[in-house]
Amino acid sequence: MELKLKYQDKNIYPLGGILIKGTSPSYWIAQIQEMSLALEQIKVYPLPDTKANTIWGCLVVLSSSDKHIDLGRNNYCQVVNHLLFIPEKSYLFPSVTDLEIEKLLAGQIHLLHPELGLIALTETVDWQSLMVAPLKQDVLITEPAPSVFIPMQVHSFQVKPVPPEEVLKNFEEKAFPTKQKLEDKPLNVFEKAKLALYKQIFSKKNPKEGSSNQEEAPKPLHSLLSFFKNLFTPKNGQWMKNMEEDYEALEKRNQKAIERLLEMLKNDPNEALKYAIPLDENGTVRGGQAFKIDLSKKWFDFSLFNNSSGSLGNHRNGGSGGVMPHDQYQQLQNQYHKTAEELIKQQEYHKAAFVYMKLLKNYHLAAQTLENGKHYQEAASLYLKYANNKTKAAECYEKGNMTMEAIDIYKELNQDEKVGDLYLSIHKQKEAYVHYEKVVDNYKLTGQYVKASLLYRNKMENETGAQDLLREGWRSQKDAFNCLNNYFNNINDPKILGKELESVYSTETHDQNRETFLQVLKYEYHKENEHAERIKEIAYEIIVKQIEKNPNIVTELREFNKNDTQLVKDTVRFKLNPKGSSNT
Numbered sequence: 001m002e003l004k005l006k007y008q009d010k011n012i013y014p015l016g017g018i019l020i021k022g023t024s025p026s027y028w029i030a031q032i033q034e035m036s037l038a039l040e041q042i043k044v045y046p047l048p049d050t051k052a053n054t055i056w057g058c059l060v061v062l063s064s065s066d067k068h069i070d071l072g073r074n075n076y077c078q079v080v081n082h083l084l085f086i087p088e089k090s091y092l093f094p095s096v097t098d099l100e101i102e103k104l105l106a107g108q109i110h111l112l113h114p115e116l117g118l119i120a121l122t123e124t125v126d127w128q129s130l131m132v133a134p135l136k137q138d139v140l141i142t143e144p145a146p147s148v149f150i151p152m153q154v155h156s157f158q159v160k161p162v163p164p165e166e167v168l169k170n171f172e173e174k175a176f177p178t179k180q181k182l183e184d185k186p187l188n189v190f191e192k193a194k195l196a197l198y199k200q201i202f203s204k205k206n207p208k209e210g211s212s213n214q215e216e217a218p219k220p221l222h223s224l225l226s227f228f229k230n231l232f233t234p235k236n237g238q239w240m241k242n243m244e245e246d247y248e249a250l251e252k253r254n255q256k257a258i259e260r261l262l263e264m265l266k267n268d269p270n271e272a273l274k275y276a277i278p279l280d281e282n283g284t285v286r287g288g289q290a291f292k293i294d295l296s297k298k299w300f301d302f303s304l305f306n307n308s309s310g311s312l313g314n315h316r317n318g319g320s321g322g323v324m325p326h327d328q329y330q331q332l333q334n335q336y337h338k339t340a341e342e343l344i345k346q347q348e349y350h351k352a353a354f355v356y357m358k359l360l361k362n363y364h365l366a367a368q369t370l371e372n373g374k375h376y377q378e379a380a381s382l383y384l385k386y387a388n389n390k391t392k393a394a395e396c397y398e399k400g401n402m403t404m405e406a407i408d409i410y411k412e413l414n415q416d417e418k419v420g421d422l423y424l425s426i427h428k429q430k431e432a433y434v435h436y437e438k439v440v441d442n443y444k445l446t447g448q449y450v451k452a453s454l455l456y457r458n459k460m461e462n463e464t465g466a467q468d469l470l471r472e473g474w475r476s477q478k479d480a481f482n483c484l485n486n487y488f489n490n491i492n493d494p495k496i497l498g499k500e501l502e503s504v505y506s507t508e509t510h511d512q513n514r515e516t517f518l519q520v521l522k523y524e525y526h527k528e529n530e531h532a533e534r535i536k537e538i539a540y541e542i543i544v545k546q547i548e549k550n551p552n553i554v555t556e557l558r559e560f561n562k563n564d565t566q567l568v569k570d571t572v573r574f575k576l577n578p579k580g581s582s583n584t
Contacts (some may be wrong), residue, residue, distance in 0.1 A: 015088065021074075025127075092112075276359050376397065379392075449483050450486055466490070481516050522556070
């Protein structure tokens, strides 16, 4: 019998296999993985090609008929009587029975394919024999250095400061000008004569007469020289310019040192600071020996921890300084302040701080200037080392995000609530709560239970603890009204509020606190909630219990009966004659 395959548009036999066309077992295994098939659940038979010693592909025999396999470029096979596999959408011609197939194929699995013909499938693929172990190679493994932990969320940002000594050292090197010696040789006889001659030739500006731009009338000798200059050298006035420059140089050298410094501070403060004279922080003693200074180097090092520079006024450790006349001292001091203010306007905060610190010996203003310029670390160091102001130092560290340094100082100052706030800002809740508890304990000792409860509620998020503190303040009669009033005000559920009102009234009121409780009831009654009638009844009961001890308490009835005018008259009459009213 000759079997043939004919095409049709549907399958009449169950699907039981998959054809993979390809010559490489590695390709087969790749296709099997793409189809998500497990090797232990399938059998794979190699298929020979029509040419000798060549491979066409393989047949994958499925353990069950799964119609949800993503075949890709592969094709299904139908299975006839579990022995014969044929391509999908085909049928056998002529039709044969199962018995005939078993007899024809002798119980052996076969594949009938239009390209390959009838193939007996005798051996499955031995995957283990096809696997080749990779060659072992000695590999030098370099382990990376431990990486920096990068959190998923940044909770706080802090600046790690350097020690105050190093901060001040860097500040000095950055801000303090390099000192220089100013040429200040006295005029000899010839130079004095030249100066006198120049004064006859050149006019000088007189600031006392009119504006600064006004000049004196030209002197006769000056006019004569100008005439000859224009006559003989109309195009070149260099010699006259040289004479003017020489005159100005001699004039400057002839000035007193303090006048020169004042003029330099006004005209060129950056240059003047190189020759600045430090003033004694205690002022200058008037009188004494004649005062004399030279504009030369005043500092021999920039260390803030020892004073190697001389200062005007009284020199405790000796030195070449003397006593400055009071008017000159005031002039120089005022000019230093003006120079510092001008430097601040120019945002030269370090130089302005130098003026305050080294020249005026005002360490607080120096630190404040750096703080205003947002140089918080240097400002904090000055506050600590020189101004002895730990509070301001802590504030600067806080502003500069140097939180741990601020915390250390606030701990020294026993500002536990501030310490807790800063710990909370860097998400260290456990440490924050330790210091908050200290604040709560202090509030309790001083009877400030409302403040303690607010800290529990607002900063520690402990509403139950806050309510317990208010109840404790009520029981201990420490600001009892505010404690109980806040206690009831924090209850939002009307049912719970009603129970608490009854509980406090029945178990915690007595002769010493009934009238305080009555004041709290007035506050609750005016809220006009659903407990108004019961609150009025309790108020009446309290008034009755206290009326013998305090007859004036009857006036409280008006708070619960605003519209009852007769009750107002009755209470007035009772107050005037309590004994007669009671008999009536």
